[in-house]
Amino acid sequence: MTGQEIVVENPDIIEVDINSEVLPCKNTINLLNLGLISDENVNTPTVLLILNQHIDIGQLFIKLWQNSSIRVCADGAANRLYDFFQDDEERLKFIPDYIIGDLDSIKEDVFKFYQSLNVVIIKQTTQYSTDFTKCVNLISVHYNSPSFREYIQQNKSEKNHGIELESGIHQLYNEMIQNIESVGTIPCINLMVINGIGGRFDQTIHSITQLYLLKRQDPYFQMSFITNTDIIILIPKGGTMLEFDSKFRQKCIGNCGLLPIGEPTTIIETCGLKWDVKHWDTNISSGKVSSNNRFVGQDRCYFYVKDDLVLNIEIFLDNIIEYI
Numbered sequence: 001m002t003g004q005e006i007v008v009e010n011p012d013i014i015e016v017d018i019n020s021e022v023l024p025c026k027n028t029i030n031l032l033n034l035g036l037i038s039d040e041n042v043n044t045p046t047v048l049l050i051l052n053q054h055i056d057i058g059q060l061f062i063k064l065w066q067n068s069s070i071r072v073c074a075d076g077a078a079n080r081l082y083d084f085f086q087d088d089e090e091r092l093k094f095i096p097d098y099i100i101g102d103l104d105s106i107k108e109d110v111f112k113f114y115q116s117l118n119v120v121i122i123k124q125t126t127q128y129s130t131d132f133t134k135c136v137n138l139i140s141v142h143y144n145s146p147s148f149r150e151y152i153q154q155n156k157s158e159k160n161h162g163i164e165l166e167s168g169i170h171q172l173y174n175e176m177i178q179n180i181e182s183v184g185t186i187p188c189i190n191l192m193v194i195n196g197i198g199g200r201f202d203q204t205i206h207s208i209t210q211l212y213l214l215k216r217q218d219p220y221f222q223m224s225f226i227t228n229t230d231i232i233i234l235i236p237k238g239g240t241m242l243e244f245d246s247k248f249r250q251k252c253i254g255n256c257g258l259l260p261i262g263e264p265t266t267i268i269e270t271c272g273l274k275w276d277v278k279h280w281d282t283n284i285s286s287g288k289v290s291s292n293n294r295f296v297g298q299d300r301c302y303f304y305v306k307d308d309l310v311l312n313i314e315i316f317l318d319n320i321i322e323y324i
């Protein structure tokens with residue numbers, strides 16, 4: 001489908017009303033439901049995945065922790081969790097469910113501390129996947145392999161909880177996928193990732209690859225990266241309505257970018273941006289990217305894109321902490 005390329009500059013507030021007979025709207029993403037409110041109030045479990053960089057989101061970290069059902073540290077992320085707190089009294093209130101990785105980054109005293117608290121610590125030595133992907137496979141089997149949690153409990157005293165040392169978690173994941181008729185039937189899991197963006201560049205790009213990869217491979221994950229400046233999500237190809245509270249938009253979010261990082265694509269139509277586009281080809285290498293845009297839709301914004309696209313949304317950390 002092609003048409004004339006259009007950019008419309010909108011007033012600072014508009015109503016977004018989509019005619020679903022004309023425009024597709026298969027997906028709905030609610031910004032607050034990504035993990036900013038407790039998963040007890042949303043019908044989807046939320047997992048907090050902590051990667052190995054300094055935790056720099058202040059008290060939002062505590063909120064995200066409280067909003068989650070399970071918390072997973074990728075290897076050295078356990079050091080960051082440990083260091084976030086002043087003393088053991090505080091640390092004891094924030095014990096992760098799992099630590100997994102090649103375990104070359106976790107400090108010995110941190111390992112011992114969490115081991116003494118019966119945290120499930122899984123070593124996976126393979127150098128052909130990152131600690132990030134080890135975490136993601138672990139979260140998949142935790143939720144979708146009925147026997148996994150039982151197995152972990154039964155093998156508490158076994159070396160490595162009975163999981164093969166090199167890449168056992170990937171094997172368990174592959175078995176799980178084979179035993180499931182269709183990944184389309186797996187219930188949704190909110191995966192909130194912190195510390196994956198903005199550090200070393202290859203690690204940051206690796207994080208972005210996971211956004212694209214999970215959409216294809218494990219579409220039951222609704223993944224988001226949260227940093228001290230942004231929420232980053234994937235807008236899947238097709239039509240998507242992004243919802244938010246009007247007050248949340250006014251107080252907590254700022255600029256946004258529609259970023260064709262994975263591949264050049266066409267933004268067929270948007271509705272609810274300050275600069276809405278139609279039939280807009282976008283391409284990193286040509287420099288045509290909608291950055292410095294923002295939401296003007298009262299409480300939602302519609303996207304219709306030819307291929308998956310990365311969306312970053314600026315957040316105002318202090319206001320979010322106050323709001324949620």
Ligand SMILES: Nc1ncnc2c1ncn2[C@@H]1O[C@H](COP(=O)(O)OP(=O)(O)OP(=O)(O)O)[C@@H](O)[C@H]1O
Pocket residue numbers: 051052053074075076077101102104105106129130131132133195196197198199200201203204206
């Ligand atoms: N500087 C960084 N910037 C962004 N993400 C990072 C950075 N360092 C680590 N991470 C993330 O945290 C995870 C765990 O990191 P850790 O330092 O423990 O292991 P690593 O040996 O660097 O990573 P891996 O073993 O996965 O290659 C990594 O897989 C990566 O996703």
Ligand SMILES: Cc1ncc(C[n+]2csc(CCO)c2C)c(N)n1
Pocket residue numbers: 102126127128129130131
């Ligand atoms: C082509 C290729 N490039 C890089 C690595 C290295 N690597 C990728 S993931 C990982 C794990 C780190 O814990 C390491 C070392 C590789 N194996 N293959």
